[in-house]
Amino acid sequence: MSEQLPTAHVDILLAAAVAAPSMHNTQPWRFEIDGHVIDVYLDGSRTLPAEDPTGRAMRIAAGAATFNLRCAAETLGYGTWFGLAPYPREEPDLLARIVIEPSGTRNEELADLAEQIPHRHTDRNPSDATPIAEDVRVALMQAAYAEGAELTWLGETEVRAVRDLVLDTDLREIGDWHRSAERAHWIGGARPVEGIPSSALGPRPASYPGTVRDMGTKPLDRMRKESAFEAHPDLAVLSTGYDEPADQVAAGAALERVLLTAVRAGVSASFLNQPLEFDDLRAKVQQLTQRPGYADMIIRFGHSHPGTGTARRPIADFLPKDRQ
Numbered sequence: 001m002s003e004q005l006p007t008a009h010v011d012i013l014l015a016a017a018v019a020a021p022s023m024h025n026t027q028p029w030r031f032e033i034d035g036h037v038i039d040v041y042l043d044g045s046r047t048l049p050a051e052d053p054t055g056r057a058m059r060i061a062a063g064a065a066t067f068n069l070r071c072a073a074e075t076l077g078y079g080t081w082f083g084l085a086p087y088p089r090e091e092p093d094l095l096a097r098i099v100i101e102p103s104g105t106r107n108e109e110l111a112d113l114a115e116q117i118p119h120r121h122t123d124r125n126p127s128d129a130t131p132i133a134e135d136v137r138v139a140l141m142q143a144a145y146a147e148g149a150e151l152t153w154l155g156e157t158e159v160r161a162v163r164d165l166v167l168d169t170d171l172r173e174i175g176d177w178h179r180s181a182e183r184a185h186w187i188g189g190a191r192p193v194e195g196i197p198s199s200a201l202g203p204r205p206a207s208y209p210g211t212v213r214d215m216g217t218k219p220l221d222r223m224r225k226e227s228a229f230e231a232h233p234d235l236a237v238l239s240t241g242y243d244e245p246a247d248q249v250a251a252g253a254a255l256e257r258v259l260l261t262a263v264r265a266g267v268s269a270s271f272l273n274q275p276l277e278f279d280d281l282r283a284k285v286q287q288l289t290q291r292p293g294y295a296d297m298i299i300r301f302g303h304s305h306p307g308t309g310t311a312r313r314p315i316a317d318f319l320p321k322d323r324q
């Protein structure tokens with residue numbers, strides 16, 4: 001199809017896409033548009049070689065961006081067809097190809113979730129003690145299934161085991177200057193267009209190991225106010241059956257579908273992903289789910305006030321020079 005999408009529509013689609021979560025808010029995606037086809041590529045200048053050497057976190061972020069784009073397309077009266085990581089060997093950086101078409105039937109669920117995109121933020125604040133309601137738990141599991149992933153809620157014993165794995169991770173990271181330098185590069189301070197600003201770090205957990213990841217690296221961030229966090233956090237693991245690039249992109253789509261469904265239900269989310277950065281600990285996390293597969297995210301759900309947002313680069317930054 002050679003007819004171009006209207007610029008105003010492209011702006012809406014891409015603004016929704018780039019609102020997706022990404023590790024350290026690196027926004028590691030770029031887009032190429034040809035007629036009604038939008039390709040989502042990895043931006044190789046935004047890698048995290050110490051903490052994400054295989055690029056899995058980047059592929060998850062690209063999947064989340066793809067899901068947002070599909071939701072936004074529904075609000076504009078389009079439907080979408082898409083393929084995830086369609087040519088993993090020939091074009092490993094091409095993570096999704098999305099065809100935007102006039103739609104016969106609007107997907108009400110995706111259009112509804114699009115409304116939640118501006119309200120989703122990673123919320124690193126303490127949650128109150130109210131457990132996540134059973135119907136919400138089921139809705140979040142269904143959201144993961146709908147995108148080809150699985151969300152497993154952890155019981156108390158497994159939550160304790162995750163905390164132990166967090167401790168193991170911290171011990172391994174002691175003296176790992178490559179990781180701390182990478183974090184310091186992306187986290188702390190004002191961060192007007194990318195990275196995580198100090199304002200989004202939330203309070204420091206008063207007990208150790210905390211139920212949120214303390215991302216603060218800079219001296220001022222390490223001295224920020226402390227708070228008590230919930231003693232029994234509601235944790236769930238998002239996994240996929242396989243670990244190919246397309247599976248990791250699908251995990252990202254599932255992540256975003258789960259997070260937007262959570263926002264609609266008044267439920268906040270943050271992540272405790274540090275054990276997943278080591279292959280052996282990642283396998284242990286998956287074992288806790290008692291299912292085969294590969295763990296992609298450890299999500300802490302709760303009820304707190306919406307977190308402070310993080311900024312995004314201007315849309316033009318994500319397009320080739322001749323489209324800016």
Ligand SMILES: Cc1cc2nc3c(=O)[nH]c(=O)nc-3n(C[C@H](O)[C@H](O)[C@H](O)COP(=O)(O)O)c2cc1C
Binds near residue numbers: 056213270308309310
């Ligand atoms: C693959 C992936 C891994 C992440 N890991 C963590 C983590 O371990 N701890 C954390 O606090 N946030 C984590 N995040 C959340 C990002 O820091 C967050 O999405 C980013 O800063 C943008 O902020 P926002 O989600 O509020 O839009 C992760 C996000 C993604 C997509």
